[in-house]
Amino acid sequence: MKYIFKNQLWALVLLIFAFSCNDNGGEKPLGKYDTGILIMNEGNFGTNDGEVYHYDPSTETLTKDIFELENSRPFAGLVEDMVLEQDRLYLVANTGKVEIVNPGDFKSIGAVSADLDQPRSLATASGKLFISDYGPYDASYATPDSYIAVVSGLDGGTVKKKIEVSNKPEDLFAFGKYVFVAGSEESQIEIIDAEKEEVVKSLEVTGRPVQFFEQNGDLWVYSYDSDHVYFQSFHRDNLTKKEFRELPVGQATGRIALGEDSKIYIVTSSGWPEYQDGVAVVSIFDTTLIPDWTSGSGFYGIGYDQMRQEVYLSNANDFQGAGTVTVFGKDGTEVKSMEVGRGPSGFMFR
Template sequence: MNYKKLVLLSFVSVALFSCETKETEPAQPYDSGVFVVNEGNFLQNNGSISFIQPDSKTAITDVFQKENSRPLIGIINGYAEVDDKGIILVDNSTDGQDAIEIVNARTFKSIASIKEVENPRNAIKVAANKAYVVCWDILNPDYTYNPGYILVIDLLINKVTKKITLQNGAEGIVVVGNEAFVGNNPYVDKKEISVIDITKDEVTSKINIKGPASNLVLDANNKIWCTTGKDFLRINPTTKAVEATISTETATEKTPGKLVLNANKTTIYFDYAHWATGGEVYSFNISDATISTTTPIIKRTVTGLGFDPKANVIYAGISPSYNQAGYAFRYKPTGELIDSVKVELAPSKFLFK
């Protein structure tokens, strides 16, 4: 056998071995299914994360406690995954006790805890092994907000590498290309969306809008949707212009809240609610010029909303109270109830994998 054939045979052998190793990598407990973020009761610091396996009608409860023999002490504001690592946002009722817990996303075993954080609200992947965590900072005694910020986290070393100062009440975030767009919670008097260059980790501009921009999502056309008051805004991330403003009806005090997209990102589902009178869930197509809130697809007040793109199923968090376990109700896209799964206290967000 000549030298060239020997080299070729060696290369093929290595390639086949690598493929075989990858294919036979053992499955892990949380490779596929639905994570349910249970917010919990703020004063009791009893938030948790449940996991529903595919085709299961029961949930594995408090998976962090189960895998690490210690609880998450606080309410849970969110869970995101970046390159096989999970990021849990823990908001304790005592200042200085908040945390970002980093786990192996496949086993949920703890990897690291980041403590230099106050009021983490949302986490998102911005690049390989790199995450942004949007934070409020401390809420003052008079319920005013300090300037918010983003913590830039390097997930190769599991540490904060930079802090980007933002507007008061910074909250929702989406990433489009090399830019991140950050809105506000609806309780601040801010009328802007911050635009961040994710390669430099710097605020480069702001988009002026009519009010606080909540619940940012990105549709099939790479357009940003958000809510402010009773209005939906559609924003072009390239021109930084508000392309459309679509108002809901004004006869009630209800306002649009949580926004989620269907699998192909052409339909937006949203809850329409008021704290005293409850609410329902409605939907509209991203090409619609008007939004109707006459006939709901789900006639329930929800604490959480999600859409499973694999199963083509709506998930709604239903909470009897903030002192007893809630449920993940599953619906067809038309609003027909499929079933429900008992989870934990105040199910508010879902992550599908």
Template sequence: MRKTRLFILLAVYLAVFTVSCKKTTETPRGKYAVGVFVVNEGNFTEANGSVGFYNPQDQSVVADVYAEENGVAPGGVLQSVYFYNNLAFIIDQVGSRIEVVEAETFKPVAAIETGLSTPRYMVVANGKGYVSNWGPFDSNFNLPESFVAVIDLNDFMVSKTIPATSGPEGLFVFGNQVLVAASFAAEVQILDTDNDSFTGKIDVADGPKTFVEDKNGKVWLLSSSYVTGAALSQLDAAAGTVLKSFPISSSAMRLAINGSGDRLYYLAAPFGADAEVKTVGIDATEDASEALITAPNLYGLGVDPASGIIYVGNHNGFQGNGTVLRYDGTTMLDSFAAGVGPNGFVFRQ
């Protein structure tokens, strides 16, 4: 009996010892796993767009990540960069192409070069990619051939196109639906991703551009029109209704939200001598009375969800490279060099 007990204890000890000695292997992360990506639009006439990278920990900057890793610049005029799992999609609006790269290394994976026409923004829903496309302007500067392209994420090809209301811009995923901002109209279209068709719309302020989601699951929409001015609207995406809407400026662009989801930031009057970064809480019913930041040539806007630091891109008149300014509230912390026309930021943690 004693021998049996000793044998059992020895077996347990060996099992524990074997498990404890096993080394845990972790897949090393790429050099661009954590940090801030800067989308540098580039000049329309020179097609010199780029994607920069800023590391807040050591304040190091990579001016052009793609060129750094692949020996050649991505080129084109970059509207946006979308990250999904281990991939990044670099959207060139003028070249009507999407370069797909590994998110943490920026090594090429694929290029989507057919089926697009002035692509703008992308989301993934229901296992498929959705890309807003303006299509060509007609002789009256309208966009009658706008559409949403559906991307097969296995072969990185456009599997179908869905005709859309003029100028589809920002996209927002809500369950199995994608909200599509029709920027040349006054509506948000509702796209059912099960059958890839539009099933309804929400009437909103003229010129809807971009969405963010607050801590309560409500969707905020920034609209801006040369005719009617700019507005912020809070939507109930589930009900397909506007909960509230109020004017914010004669014109506006860019919309961001802080990490806790209770404060909105937007770039107001961006085409004047001085642009303004304004902020309101999600309980607001009117425009902010004062600007948080006022500076010339502001073009891009983002808020680090972890630190709350505000990033703004200065295009410097598109005369050479731009600059990124970092603020803690109204206090400017520092700045770093960007590419041409920094129009947006992606924060990776």
């Protein structure tokens, strides 16, 4: 499961300006989903009832199932990630497809619906889509045939090539002609040349890498193991490792959110059968470490609203019906709680 915050910083501009420029230099009103918060509800395995909700904090209005509402058909999949790039919103379903919508009105633009197995995330580079995919399970439920699927064009279509990578690729990050791949199972960062469509470099990192983010102009990857969390930055000019941070956060998960003042909120969990969950707060630039910012059980996703400085923490409620999202002030005080879809796991703040 990917955890959504990569678009937070530039999206703040949309909250400040009421209009945006079109290609002809004119101005057009923002669409009804161009502001507010998108809540990604993963859905339940087997019923494939994943969907996206929209929440307007200014009016406290929650709109359900906006993909089905705007396209007159259900999403019909498990939503793994939401990626906003190139004026398109990509809804990645780990049930084997990618739906592409206009982010302003959520109308369908296109899709990738064949030759995928278990997609995890997506990035765009050189006018192409690069989709991380676990590949099929073998008889032992391992994924030895993981790959990055390449699609020509940004509006979907067919998979033209599958680039072999290490097992269980998660997040992707593109800049220039390069695509960074977080290979979670084998602790690898693989770098793809988008023009050549091949891996040109592989870097070993500590822990299980799952999420890229930018901080102070640098590219970082977050990884974790049972006792620590790790942050590794990279030189973009020569594709080498740069700085490394290790912090003593036990029972960390891959679910993180980028807060203000370089703080990072991390969901922790003891796992089955106790399910003692919490949120730790760390910083990669000083010694800040708050191991028990809040605690509970059933935590499933986390996000941070940079504009309002609020933490959104979701609870899957054991996938028994609707999930819950609780909003906290950055001091940990509860602001409000709302019922959402099944398995809420990610947020996009616009």
